[in-house]
Amino acid sequence: MNKKIKKQDWLKIPNLLSYFRVLLIPFFVHSYLIAQDWNGHLIAAGILFLSGVTDAIDGIIARRFNQISDLGKLIDPVADKLTQVAVAAVLIVNWPIMAYLLVLFIFKEFSLFIINLLLLKKGQVIDGAMWFGKIGTIVFYCCMFILVISPSIDSTLLMVLILTTAFFQLAALVGYLSVFFNLYKEPNV
Template sequence: MRRYIPNALTLLRLIIVPFLGYYIYCEKYTTAIILFAFGGFTDVLDGYIARKYNLITKWGKFFDPLADKLMQITALVFLVLHRFIPLIVLIIVVIKESLMLAGGIMLYKKGKTVIGANWYGKLATVIFYFAILATIIIKIVAGNNGYALNAIYVAIGLAVVCTLFALSRYIIIYFRLSKDYNEKKNK
């Protein structure tokens, strides 16, 4: 039974996504904060359980990062719609995730293993989770106060910088793997 716990937690996170979007859209921020924080907690917990008990599955390798990205992008879409954060933040994240998906597909077609999450990708995800939570909390508590807006921009800016750093690292790995593949193919 224990072997299904990490995947069940990931599935639970996927189920949360539409509810998260609904509650942010309806400006029920307390519920949205609880759902988002719970989603972040299940992400950490499922990863810990899967690694500690060697319960890593192909399903989990695919759906765990998908659940993370869907939660993140859903929250960002509605934060942009409510004008909590600038549209450029969402555009950067969507471009990064699209490039990651395209690179993963191309490596898979070449018979290579898809690039797994590294510490910098995990760090970027964690920082974005905190930045999104901080944005909602600060906006609720302080509104459009200048200090509050600066705090939001610092938190989101740090998350974007970490995301761009992670993307740059993944691009380097992608080109290294592609080069190795081409050299082996030409031999």
């Protein structure tokens, strides 16, 4: 379990795309907060869409061109989580009820952080995102994209999007807890 970050990993294309996603966050936040009409929200949604596309592309490039690295395994999820927190946080400006989703998201991520620390002490690790985590992320981005581009959305649709996102976040947490308990029961490595 001795993993090292190699010097050449810093400039691999998937990692550069992860850095780019982190750099997009302040531009997204700014564009959303200053948006005063549909065009302004379209710009914010475009930045969010670009972030989502680069997230998908970095994974494809990493797998297809054998550019998977320990650094990438670290920065890709960090870029995802920072983006997701930023999106949920700025949406609170329009819809204060989003605070509940933000709290759920932070609780889920903090729980997964603790789980990984406990596994690390045993010499184990959940290696990469599982399918249920990926689905939760896709649902999150789709629902949040709709909210970003539609600042005057109907309250019923708002609740459907928030509850759908919350359901898939909770499902991902339950899935990861199941994986954790199975790994934790295994003897020490």
